[in-house]
Amino acid sequence: MEWRLRWDAQQSFLLPEREVRFAAMLDWVESLVGRRPRCLDLGCGPGAVSERLLARFPQARSVGVDFDPVLLRLGASGLGSVAGRMTWVDADLRARGWSSSLPSGRYDAALSSTALHWLTGPQLGRFYRDLFRILRPGGVLLNADQISMPAGAKKLRAAARELRRPSSRSPPRPRSSRAEDWTEWWTAIAREPHLRGELALRARRFPHEHMGTPTPDLAGHRVRLRRAGFREVDLVWSSGESRVLAAVR
Numbered sequence: 202m203e204w205r206l207r208w209d210a211q212q213s214f215l216l217p218e219r220e221v222r223f224a225a226m227l228d229w230v231e232s233l234v235g236r237r238p239r240c241l242d243l244g245c246g247p248g249a250v251s252e253r254l255l256a257r258f259p260q261a262r263s264v265g266v267d268f269d270p271v272l273l274r275l276g277a278s279g280l281g282s283v284a285g286r287m288t289w290v291d292a293d294l295r296a297r298g299w300s301s302s303l304p305s306g307r308y309d310a311a312l313s314s315t316a317l318h319w320l321t322g323p324q325l326g327r328f329y330r331d332l333f334r335i336l337r338p339g340g341v342l343l344n345a346d347q348i349s350m351p352a353g354a355k356k357l358r359a360a361a362r363e364l365r366r367p368s369s370r371s372p373p374r375p376r377s378s379r380a381e382d383w384t385e386w387w388t389a390i391a392r393e394p395h396l397r398g399e400l401a402l403r404a405r406r407f408p409h410e411h412m413g414t415p416t417p418d419l420a421g422h423r424v425r426l427r428r429a430g431f432r433e434v435d436l437v438w439s440s441g442e443s444r445v446l447a448a449v450r
C-alpha cells in the first residue's frame with residue numbers, strides 16, 4: 202500500500218472519527234469563507250486535509266506547512282501540486298518568523314488537524330499572533346485536535362480518555378487484521394532506503410518526538426486566541442476531547 206494511504210490508515214486507527222471530523226471542518230470552511238478559499242494546512246503531514254479540501258472545492262488553493270521532511274516528501278511526491286493548487290512549505294511552527302516562508306498575501310482560512318498539540322503554551326501564543334497577521338479580516342482558523350478538558354474536570358477527563366481507548370469501543374483485534382499504529386508505521390518507513398536523508402534530518406529536527414508536550418487545554422487555547430486578537434472563538438464540533446475549535450479574525 203502507498204505510504205500516504207498507510208498514513209491515513211494509521212491515523213484513523215488512532216482517531217476513528219477522523220473522516221467525520223475532516224468533513225465537519227470543511228462544512229465550516231464553506232459556511233464561513235465560501236467554496237474558493239485560499240487556505241493554509243498547518244502541520245499538514247502528507248497532506249490529508251488539503252487533499253480533501255481540494256477535492257471538495259475545485260477552486261480552492263492550499264499551502265501545506267510542516268517541519269517533517271519525511272512527511273513533506275510523501276506529500277509532495279504523492280499528492281503533488283494538484284494542478285498548481287497545492288504548495289508545500291518546510292517551516293517550523295514553533296519558530297519566530299515561520300510565516301515569512303509562506304507565499305505572500307492574506308489567507309481566508311487556516312486549517313490544522315492533529316498537529317497543534319505539539320506546541321507548548323508560549324509557542325502556541327506566539328503562533329496565534331503570527332497567524333492573526335496573515336489571515337484576512339473575517340478569515341478563520343479551524344483547529345481539529347485533541348484539546349483537553351480543564352484539569353479540574355477530573356471525571357469528564359477520565360471518561361473522555363477511557364472512551365478513546367480502542368478496546369473500550371470494540372473487542373480487541375489480532376495484529377494481522379488491524380492497521381499499524383504510529384510506532385509501527387515509523388518503524389516500517391525507517392527501512393525505506395530512498396528516504397534515508399529525510400529520516401536523518403527528521404531525527405535531528407524532532408529528537409524527542411512530541412510525546413508529553415505540555416500543551417494548553419481548551420481554556421488555554423481560548424485565552425491565547427483572544428489575546429492574539431481573534432474576535433469569536435468557539436468549539437464547532439466535538440467528540441469527547443477530539444474537537445474542532447474555530448476562531449474568526
Ligand SMILES: C[S@@+](CC[C@H](N)C(=O)[O-])C[C@H]1O[C@@H](n2cnc3c(N)ncnc32)[C@H](O)[C@@H]1O
Nearest residue numbers: 244245246249267268269293294295314316319
Ligand atoms: C499527527 S500528524 C498530523 C498530520 C496531518 N495534519 C494529518 O492529519 O494527517 C502531526 C503533524 O504536525 C507536524 N508538526 C509538529 N510540530 C510541528 C512544527 N513545530 N512545525 C511544523 N509542523 C509540525 C508533524 O510533523 C506532523 O506532520
